[in-house]
Amino acid sequence: MTESDMRRRAFIAGLTRLAGGAVAAELLGALAPAHAAALIVPEEDDRLDAQYVTASEPGSRETRGYFVQQKFGGDRRPGVIVIHDDRGLTPSIRDVARRLALEGFAAFAPDLLSPAGGTPADEGQARALAATLDPAGAALDVVGVMRWLTRERRTSGAIGVMGFSWGGTMASRVAVVAGRTLRGGVAYYGPAPSAAEATRVSAPMMLHLAGLDARANRSGEAWVKALQRAGKEVTAYFYPGVAAAFDDAEASGYDAAAARLAWDRTIAFFNQRLA
Numbered sequence: 001m002t003e004s005d006m007r008r009r010a011f012i013a014g015l016t017r018l019a020g021g022a023v024a025a026e027l028l029g030a031l032a033p034a035h036a037a038a039l040i041v042p043e044e045d046d047r048l049d050a051q052y053v054t055a056s057e058p059g060s061r062e063t064r065g066y067f068v069q070q071k072f073g074g075d076r077r078p079g080v081i082v083i084h085d086d087r088g089l090t091p092s093i094r095d096v097a098r099r100l101a102l103e104g105f106a107a108f109a110p111d112l113l114s115p116a117g118g119t120p121a122d123e124g125q126a127r128a129l130a131a132t133l134d135p136a137g138a139a140l141d142v143v144g145v146m147r148w149l150t151r152e153r154r155t156s157g158a159i160g161v162m163g164f165s166w167g168g169t170m171a172s173r174v175a176v177v178a179g180r181t182l183r184g185g186v187a188y189y190g191p192a193p194s195a196a197e198a199t200r201v202s203a204p205m206m207l208h209l210a211g212l213d214a215r216a217n218r219s220g221e222a223w224v225k226a227l228q229r230a231g232k233e234v235t236a237y238f239y240p241g242v243a244a245a246f247d248d249a250e251a252s253g254y255d256a257a258a259a260r261l262a263w264d265r266t267i268a269f270f271n272q273r274l275a
Contacts, residue, residue: 038249039091041098047071048101050094055110060144064118065110066094068101069154075106078183078274079155081145082109083163083170085190085245086130088119092250093164103267105274106155110145112138112170130166139173146174146181158274160203162186162266165244168207169193172223175201184273186266189216189244192223204233206269208247208262211240237265 043050050068066089069077080100084093089111097107113119116129142161150157160183163171168190175185176193182203189210205227209220220236227234239246239262243253247262 039095040249041095041102043091043094043098045098045102048098050098050101055108055145055148057144057148060147061115061141063110063112063141063145064114065089065108065145066097067106067108068094068097069106070101070104073104075154076156077104077106077154078158078160078270079149079152080105080107080270080274081142081149081159081161082107083142083161083167083174084109084112084119085163085165085167086127087123088113088126088130090119090123092248096162096164099263103270105270106149106152108145108149110142112141115141135170135173136177139170139177142170142174143178146178150181156274158183160184160186160270160274162188163190164188164247165190172205175203175205178203184269186269187220188247188262189213189220191216192219195222195226198223198226198230198232201227201230201232204269204273205235206266207234207236208265209236209238210242210244210246210253211238212242213244216244235269237262 047070048068049071052064053067055063055065082093082097089109093109097109100107111119113129119126146159149155149159161171161174168187171185171187172193175182176197180202184204186206188208207220209217224234224236239258242255242258245251245253246255247259248254
C-alpha cells in the first residue's frame with residue numbers, strides 16, 4: 001500500500017466516523033470532481049473517438065481495452081499500447097491514451113486484469129489481482145494485443161508500447177518477447193527484467209527513471225548496461241529529486257516539470273520510431 005493509499009483510507013475512515021456512512025458517501029461523491037480534475041484530457045473531448053473493444057488474436061487470450069484516436073484526419077495512424085500499473089485500467093491510464101491520440105497516435109490501453117474479470121473499482125482488489133498474474137503470460141497477452149493492433153484497419157501497422165511502474169516492467173518484458181514487430185518501447189520506472197534477457201530485445205528502448213526510486217533504479221541501470229553491451233539501442237533518463245509516479249497527476253509524488261519533460265521525450269521517440 002502506498003502512502004497516498006493510506007492517507008486516503010484514513011481520510012475515508014475518519015469521515016465515516018464523524019458523519020456516518022450515508023453522509024460520508026454523499027460527501028465523497030461531492031469530492032469526486034477533484035479526481036476528474038486531475039485528468040489532462042476529459043473523457044468527453046469531442047475531438048476523439050474513444051471506445052472499449054476486445055482485442056482478439058488467434059492463439060492469444062482475448063483482452064478488453066480502451067481504444068482511442070482522433071475523429072478527423074484519416075485512419076492508418078501509428079499505434080501505441082499503454083500498459084497500466086498494478087491498479088489496473090484506471091482513469092489516469094485512459095487519460096494517457098487520450099493524450100496520445102491527440103498527439104496523432106491510435107492508442108490502446110489493455111486491461112490486463114481481463115482474465116480475472118477486469119479492473120475492479122477498489123484499488124486494493126486491483127493490486128491483489130495484479131499480484132496473481134503470471135508476468136510471462138501477461139507479456140504474451142500484450143504481444144497478442146500488439147499483433148491484433150497491427151492488423152487493425154485504423155493503424156499503420158507500426159506499433160510501440162509504453163508502461164508505468166508495474167507496466168514499465170511489463171513494457172521491457174514485452175520487448176524481450178515481441179521480436180521485430182515491436183518498433184519501440186518506453187518504460188516509466190518499475191523494476192527491469194533480468195539483464196540476461198537483454199540479447200533478446202530487438203526494438204529501441206527508452207527508460208524514464210525516478211531519482212528517488214532506488215530499488216527500481218538498481219535494476220534499471222543494470223538493464224541499460226546489459227542492453228548497451230548487447231549492442232541494443234537504448235536511451236535512459238534520470239529525473240533527480242522525484243519519486244516513482246512523478247508523471248501521474250493523481251499521485252502524491254506528481255512533479256509537473258519532470259512529467260512534461262518525460263512526455264515530450266516519449267512523444268519525440270514514438271514520432272521517430274513509428275514513422
